[in-house]
Amino acid sequence: MVVNAYVLTFAGFLLLGGRACDFFGRRKVYITGIILFTLASIGAGIAQTGTQMITIRAIQGIGGAILSPPRSPSSSRLSRTRLPKAIGAWSAVAGRAAPSVVSWAES
Numbered sequence: 001m002v003v004n005a006y007v008l009t010f011a012g013f014l015l016l017g018g019r020a021c022d023f024f025g026r027r028k029v030y031i032t033g034i035i036l037f038t039l040a041s042i043g044a045g046i047a048q049t050g051t052q053m054i055t056i057r058a059i060q061g062i063g064g065a066i067l068s069p070p071r072s073p074s075s076s077r078l079s080r081t082r083l084p085k086a087i088g089a090w091s092a093v094a095g096r097a098a099p100s101v102v103s104w105a106e107s
Contacts, residue, residue, distance in 0.1 A: 001050070001054055002050075002053055002054055002057050003057075005054045005055070005057040005058040005061065006057045006058065006060055006061040006064070007061065008058075008061065009058045009059075009061030009062050009065065010061040010062075010064050010065045010068075011065075012065070013061070013062045013065035013066065014065045014068060014069070016065065016066070017029060017033065017065045017066040017067070017068060017069040018069040020032075020066065020069075021069050026069075029066060029069070030067060032066060033063050033064070033065075033066035033067025033068075034063075034067060035063075036059065036060075036062065036063030036066060036067075037060055037063030037064055037067055038063075039063075040056050040057075040059040040060035040063050041060060043056040043059070044056045044057060044060065
């Protein structure tokens, strides 16, 4: 349940984060996402019940979703020659991290 709370809110609010970048600017959205994610992380550290933890992880998912679009290389102002390299590097890191996290979570 705890992981589902994060994943579902992250996926649900990811497009909202991208749209917020269009309206408010990438920097403001990034800072907001960092603050929300950090506060939720602190809250997760002091949560005392399962319900509190699930709720806080959902809030953390929203913060992560808001944080993700502004840091994406496709939303940056890179030149035509640097953008493919940046997307490749970002994808490689994300692709390498996913199997590690899944294998760690299964053990």
